[in-house]
Amino acid sequence: MSDLLVRDGLRLEAGDAGLVVRGEVGFEHAAALAEAGSRWLAGRESGETVSFDLRGVAGVSSAALSVLLEWARAASRAGLALERVQLSAPLWRLTDLAGLERLLPLEAAGE
Structure with a gap:
């Protein structure tokens, strides 16, 4: 894993x-x-398979959903x-509500 962003307790790898x-994940x-x-993502080869793992996102955040959609x-x-989007339980509930x-190919935490 390589760090792409580290700020105020937020880490993207x-x-x-x-x-x-x-x-x-806040709006700031x-x-x-x-x-x-x-x-x-833009640096990947066309046709590659990718996944997003947001199981470690603390709390419920519409900012996280905005990032996910982008x-x-x-x-x-x-x-x-x-291929797969993995969410924490609070994010899963917010995603379902929205x-x-x-x-998205979603998986709840623990799946």
Whole structure:
């Protein structure tokens, strides 16, 4: 894993399979988080499979959902296959409430 962004307890890491987020995702860092992940996605080879792991995101945050949707768009623009999105239990509930579960290949925490 390599660090793409580390700020105020928030960490974005990239590995062979995709992006991993840990910590509090607030609006103060959402743009930088979205940009760092999108830049990493743009550097992948078209046709690659990627996943997003947000199981380590603390609390419920619509900012995290905004970042997630931006990454999904970036993956699509880069011709990547989004295989799996893993969420913490609070994010899963927010995603379900927002009706996004139909748009993304989601897995709840612990699956």
